[in-house]
Amino acid sequence: MANTALAQSISLLMDYIKIQIPAITSDQHAEKLATQIIASLPQLFTENPKIFSRVLSMTQFKQSIAQLVIDEDFNALINQIDDQMRRLNWTDTQGREHLQKFYSVRSRYSLSLDQLDNFLLYLQLTDSPDPNP
Template identity: 75%
Template sequence: MADTALTQSTQLLMDYIKSQIPAITSDQHAETLAAQIIAGLPRLFAESPEIFSIALSMARAKQTTTQLMISRKFNDLMNQIDVQMQRLQWTQAQGREHLEKFYGVRSRYSLSLDQLDNFLLYLQLTDSSAPNP
């Protein structure tokens, strides 16, 4: 389990290195640099333990920001879908029927953001109050 986590972390670090340092184009070079960085971490944290705390805080802040952005996008899509369903005069039952037919779910809350976006687009392009023409 720990080996899998280390492998995944190393791969993420390699991908980051390749994306941030244009001169590094091969996996071998990225892996070498990632190994050097990982090998130096214990000394770095021993000499400057506050770096770990700062890095952890930054990672948590980024995660919180990402979650907030997803939440806002989700709420925005749900509100826009509500507006379009009202425009079409769809009932909840009609919406559920469409979701079951095209997505295999009974609730919008079971859809991904991409699926919600697709459902909204479908509603925006629909002129009929009858679902699933």
């Protein structure tokens, strides 16, 4: 499943980023950077595939990237959830707590499309600034 590969790729890259860039200490910042990097990979591969030959030879990344398909619906849901969280004045920590309580995950990128859609619907239907009523 593309979303599983995406979540695994982001998770691997987040860990790598936090190790290689000590200034990035929060999961939120590492997740944003990892997402941006992964989203740009198809274009970068097309522009200059020779640069990435070493990356492609690494087993972990080769499997993740080979399966990676950036799903427009997935990204659209993430953006809509961001908008709703801003509307409710939820912090990233509050969103993470909600995900942990109801989905047993820490990141939206670990959710399926159906789970993301349900989370978005929940946000759209609530006016509560408290994520865990």
